[in-house]
Amino acid sequence: MKPKEVLAFAKENDAKMVDLRFMDFPGLWQHFTVPISQLDEGSFEDGFGFDGSSIRGWQPINASDMLVIPDPATARMDPFYAAPTLTLICDIADPLTREPYSRDPRNIAKKAEAYLKSSGIGDTAYIGPEAEFFIFDDIRYDSNSYGAFYEIDSVEGTWNTGRDEGPNLGYKPRPKEGYFPVPPMDKFQDLRSEMVLVLEKLGIEIEAQHHEVATAGQAEIDMRFMPLVQMADQLMWFKYVLKNVATRNNHTVTFMPKPLFGDNGSGMHTHVSIWKGGKPLFAGDKYAGVSPMALHAIGGILKHCRALCAITNPTTNSYKRLVPGYEAPVNLAYSSRNRSAAIRIPMYSTSPKAKRIEFRTPDPACNGYLAFSAILMAVIDGIQNKIDPGDPLDKNIYDLPPEELAKVPSAPGSLEEALSCLKQDQAFLLKGDVFTPDVLDMWIEYKTANEIDPVRLRPHPHEFFLYYDI
Numbered sequence: 001m002k003p004k005e006v007l008a009f010a011k012e013n014d015a016k017m018v019d020l021r022f023m024d025f026p027g028l029w030q031h032f033t034v035p036i037s038q039l040d041e042g043s044f045e046d047g048f049g050f051d052g053s054s055i056r057g058w059q060p061i062n063a064s065d066m067l068v069i070p071d072p073a074t075a076r077m078d079p080f081y082a083a084p085t086l087t088l089i090c091d092i093a094d095p096l097t098r099e100p101y102s103r104d105p106r107n108i109a110k111k112a113e114a115y116l117k118s119s120g121i122g123d124t125a126y127i128g129p130e131a132e133f134f135i136f137d138d139i140r141y142d143s144n145s146y147g148a149f150y151e152i153d154s155v156e157g158t159w160n161t162g163r164d165e166g167p168n169l170g171y172k173p174r175p176k177e178g179y180f181p182v183p184p185m186d187k188f189q190d191l192r193s194e195m196v197l198v199l200e201k202l203g204i205e206i207e208a209q210h211h212e213v214a215t216a217g218q219a220e221i222d223m224r225f226m227p228l229v230q231m232a233d234q235l236m237w238f239k240y241v242l243k244n245v246a247t248r249n250n251h252t253v254t255f256m257p258k259p260l261f262g263d264n265g266s267g268m269h270t271h272v273s274i275w276k277g278g279k280p281l282f283a284g285d286k287y288a289g290v291s292p293m294a295l296h297a298i299g300g301i302l303k304h305c306r307a308l309c310a311i312t313n314p315t316t317n318s319y320k321r322l323v324p325g326y327e328a329p330v331n332l333a334y335s336s337r338n339r340s341a342a343i344r345i346p347m348y349s350t351s352p353k354a355k356r357i358e359f360r361t362p363d364p365a366c367n368g369y370l371a372f373s374a375i376l377m378a379v380i381d382g383i384q385n386k387i388d389p390g391d392p393l394d395k396n397i398y399d400l401p402p403e404e405l406a407k408v409p410s411a412p413g414s415l416e417e418a419l420s421c422l423k424q425d426q427a428f429l430l431k432g433d434v435f436t437p438d439v440l441d442m443w444i445e446y447k448t449a450n451e452i453d454p455v456r457l458r459p460h461p462h463e464f465f466l467y468y469d470i
Helices: 003-012 105-119 189-201 228-248 292-312 368-384 415-424 427-433 437-457 461-467
Strands: 017-023 029-035 048-051 065-070 085-093 124-136 138-144 147-153 206-211 218-223 252-254 268-276 334-336 343-345 357-359
Touching: 003 085, 017 065, 017 105, 029 048, 029 228, 085 105, 105 124, 105 228, 105 368, 105 427, 124 228, 124 368, 138 252, 189 206, 189 218, 189 228, 218 228, 228 252, 228 368, 268 292, 268 368, 292 343, 292 357, 292 368, 292 415, 292 427, 292 437, 368 427, 415 437, 427 437
Parallel strands: 017 085, 334 343
Antiparallel strands: 017 029, 048 065, 065 085, 124 218, 124 252, 124 268, 138 147, 206 218, 268 357, 343 357
């Protein structure tokens, strides 16, 4: 839509308010709202002023004035607000220079797309994330100087088989047995369908919804692939819709990678392909029906994977998922059909348009704009430098003998290790000024000060179980 069309769309839908949304540095949507009377064609150039000093990882208080510039192509009506509300995703700009803000994640994603085009490799990077999540009935937690706890509850939780539910009707998936039982074992079929219908009403194409492997309501809803920036926008709508549909049904959704000990965590397998002039470039006659370009793209991801994890798996909790034994791709190898590899080449279809690579390491806690951009930069680096991915590993990596497994590189074991890898390997991200040294330095600084250190310095409840009587 163009600005004039947005105004007509707002009028057609009797919009009373305008919600202006943008992404903070770690990856949460932020917003403020203005009456529809404040929106005109000039708003899409002039923007709206706001205080950027309170946004995580952004401006200091002495340089806090920022602009949000609405993108007319993102106009949608919010499906949850009581007052009819037009929603616009915004870019961030400096009010003095009018330059796009370097720490705005959406700006980074737009630069990544531009860099792909300028490289001559292709003109479109298609991204298809599979964001897994949990649906819980109750979540309680606290962490302070004298205590800490968390407690999760779900009607599906295997731990509730003995609970008095007046009556307890059973049918609760056992750990690792949630893929794909029909109701009554699957208790969230209707809720997931409601989520899908709201997403479709917003124009988001959905391919499938289903229960996932873990007990206690783990689920997946798959979106059809889209160009990078559009998909990052769409991922934010996806999380927003799922959380709000769950809330209005008295449930809660989390994209936390590993909320349950002893069961599968939530990943976000990310499918990537590059096209040029409307033609797919990853189909060919090499291994698993891919092109040399696709193999080099795989080589780029494998080479930079440990640094990528600092962005694609950006929480301390992410590394509770990246452990052997829970279908998590810990080992950095590639294969066709083999889901134990970090990169898989899907074999569902022989169509060249369907040929892509699936990077299985990322999780849904990531900032989509940053994660998709970083993955694309690794892909481009692999193609430009013709990085050989080595031989595929068509074995179950989890069953390899120790001496063979030792030869397979592995993902970092902690966020701290991943950030250390990012410090050492970031030149590929800086090409084309896509990521800047300031952005990467701030990312490392923010994650260390606000996440790693607070978790590292606190006593853990399980330490009392292990050591109180020592």
